[in-house]
Amino acid sequence: MFVVMARAATESEILGVKSHILSEGMTPYDHAGQERVVIAVVGEVGPRKQVLMSRLAALPGVETITPISRPFKLTSREFHPEDTVIRVLDAVVGDGGLTVMAGPCSVESRAQLMETVDAVAAAGATIIRGGAFKPRTSPYAFQGLGVEALRYLAEARERTGLPTITEVMEPNQVDIVAEYVDILQIGTRNMQNYSLLNAAGRVARPVMLKRGFGSTVEEFLMAAEYIVAAGNPNVILCERGIRTFETYTRNTLDLSAVPLLHHLTHLPVVVDPSHATGKRWLVKPLAIGGVAVGADGVMVEVHPTPEEALSDAEQQLNPAQFADLMAALVPVHEHVRSLHGDPLVTGAALGIGAGGLSKH
Ligand code: PEP
Ligand code: MN
Numbered sequence: 427m428f429v430v431m432a433r434a435a436t437e438s439e440i441l442g443v444k445s446h447i448l449s450e451g452m453t454p455y456d457h458a459g460q461e462r463v464v465i466a467v468v469g470e471v472g473p474r475k476q477v478l479m480s481r482l483a484a485l486p487g488v489e490t491i492t493p494i495s496r497p498f499k500l501t502s503r504e505f506h507p508e509d510t511v512i513r514v515l516d517a518v519v520g521d522g523g524l525t526v527m528a529g530p531c532s533v534e535s536r537a538q539l540m541e542t543v544d545a546v547a548a549a550g551a552t553i554i555r556g557g558a559f560k561p562r563t564s565p566y567a568f569q570g571l572g573v574e575a576l577r578y579l580a581e582a583r584e585r586t587g588l589p590t591i592t593e594v595m596e597p598n599q600v601d602i603v604a605e606y607v608d609i610l611q612i613g614t615r616n617m618q619n620y621s622l623l624n625a626a627g628r629v630a631r632p633v634m635l636k637r638g639f640g641s642t643v644e645e646f647l648m649a650a651e652y653i654v655a656a657g658n659p660n661v662i663l664c665e666r667g668i669r670t671f672e673t674y675t676r677n678t679l680d681l682s683a684v685p686l687l688h689h690l691t692h693l694p695v696v697v698d699p700s701h702a703t704g705k706r707w708l709v710k711p712l713a714i715g716g717v718a719v720g721a722d723g724v725m726v727e728v729h730p731t732p733e734e735a736l737s738d739a740e741q742q743l744n745p746a747q748f749a750d751l752m753a754a755l756v757p758v759h760e761h762v763r764s765l766h767g768d769p770l771v772t773g774a775a776l777g778i779g780a781g782g783l784s785k786h
Contacts, residue, residue, distance in 0.1 A: 427475070428505060429454075429465040429482050432489040439487025440465070446485060450478060455499075455655075457506050462489070464506075466499045468655065498647040498691070500654040501661070506692040512632050512660045514589040514608045517552045519632075519662055520694030522766060524759040525723025527591055527696070528748060529555035529582075531738035532568060533575035539582055541730045545745035547586040549752045553609065554582050554590045555725060560737060561595055561615050568736040576606035583608065591634060597625035604631045614639045614666055614701070617649045627656020634662040634725075636698070639669045643683055647691055663687055663695045664725060665716075667702030676704025676741070679712050684719045695720075700727040700741045709743060710751050717759050720766070726751065 429443055440456065440463055447454040452469035471478060479491045496502055512519040519525045528551040533539045543554050558575035560568065571578075579590045589608035594600055595616060603610055610633045616622050617638035626633045633653055637646045650661050665684060667677025679702035687695045697716030699709045713724045729735045732742035743751065 427467050427471070427479060427482075427494055428492045428499075429467060429488055430490045430492060431463040431465065431487055433462050435463060435487035435489075439485070443482065443485050443488060446482065450474075450481075452478075455505075459507060466505050468499055496690075497644065498651045500659075501647050501650050501691045501693055503690060503692055508692060510659065510661075510692045510694060512662060512694060514553070514632055515583075516587065517589050519696075520722050522763060523552075523722075524717065524756065525553060525694075525696060526551045526752065526755070527553040527555045527723065527725040528728045530557070530729045530735070531700075531727045531742060532557040532560055532570055532736055533578055534568075534571070534736050536578050536581070538730060539575075539578045540585065542728055542745070543582040543586050543588075545730070546728050546748060547588055549745070549749040550756070551748075551752075552588065552723075554579070554586060554588050555611075555727070556582070556590070556592060557737070558592045558603070558607075559595045559599060561593065561613050562737065573602060573606075576603065580606045594622070594626070597621050600625045600629055604629045608632070609634055609662070611664075612636060617641055617646065620652060623649055623652035624656045627653040627658045629658065631658075632660035632662060633658060634664050634696070636664040636666045637668065637680075637683070639667065639677055641668070643686055643690070646683075647687075650691070650693060661693050662722075663691070663693050664698055665695065665702075665721075666698035666725075675702070675708065677702050679703065679716070681712075681715055681719050684716060684721050688720055694722040696723040696725055697721045698725040700725070700738070700743075704738075704741050706732065706741055706743060706747070709741065710747075710754060713751055714754055714758050717755055718762055720762060724755070 444454040452467050455466045483491050511521045528546040533556040560570035583590050591609035592607045593611040593613050594603045612635045614636045653661050667679045670678040699712035727742040728748045729742040
């Protein structure tokens with residue numbers, strides 16, 4: 427449930443509500459919106475729900491109590507109607523601008539990374555990607571350069587001025603990755619690795635969470651909820667394709683998830699057409715598609731010589747193909763931006779008390 431405070435509620439009334447929630451064995455999370463403070467009550471309520479609701483309603487400064495049927499709370503639009511905007515160095519994600527994360531699937535050498543980052547930065551990328559710890563289907567495939575790659579990523583950040591993102595696969599890698607890299611990525615295979623989600627929730631770095639290839643949108647949001655509930659509000663969601671009966675593409679990019687997520691959550695949403703399709707020539711049309719349906723950005727794999735890549739050779743773009751993609755993407759984004767006020771296009775930003783919310 428959410429406790430909606432009156433517009434004129436004082437600091438001490440807000441504190442009073444929060445300490446009452448704590449005394450009931452629940453956890454309060456407050457969000458100061460443009461007009462009022464909303465406090466989410468999180469924990470096992472069970473049969474006490476009605477009693478708790480009426481006790482909270484009687485406290486000074488409380489306007490209403492809104493029961494919430496959705497399982498995700500802190501990530502929901504009802505709790506936090508405004509879009510979450512994430513700032514990392516000079517990059518801003520979720521403010522209506524176009525975020526482009528680009529770089530190799532795996533960091534293979536210093537020279538390979540520097541050549542790639544120079545090219546993608548010149549073409550307009552806003553964030554550098556590069557895998558250091560690689561989740562490979564085969565234990566015999568290239569597993570990544572590990573900490574050596576993290577050092578190259580830190581150098582790439584110095585060189586370009588752009589923030590960096592890399593995948594973290596285990597809770598015990600979180601601190602070292604956070605030391606060298608600006609954004610932590612949790613991959614599709616780990617979307618429901620709850621100890622990793624909790625560890626990422628405790629670090630002072632934004633986290634990009636990729637959708638599990640077999641997960642529903644609700645499961646995706648529940649995974650994001652773990653990170654936010656553990657204390658990290660800066661989560662970027664990434665739709666990277668789900669497994670369907672189609673085998674021609676590596677996965678099926680679920681474009682409907684983009685406006686749906688914008689409707690359900692305040693968190694920024696990006697699409698990854700590289701892992702979604704597994705095919706170089708499909709990256710451009712689906713990146714354009716993602717931006718057209720309102721994604722806040724894209725993640726694209728780029729390699730100086732994709733055919734020779736140690737991982738995902740079939741889906742990486744070369745620098746010229748990436749520059750060509752950027753030239754197509756920017757005008758599409760400019761056009762779609764003009765539609766952003768239209769809730770029927772990008773998903774509605776539904777405020778508390780706006781009513782009319784249905785599960786589907
Ligand atoms: C990646 O981005 O490097 C990656 C492995 O992606 P995913 O987790 O979506 O497969
Ligand atoms: Mn890859």
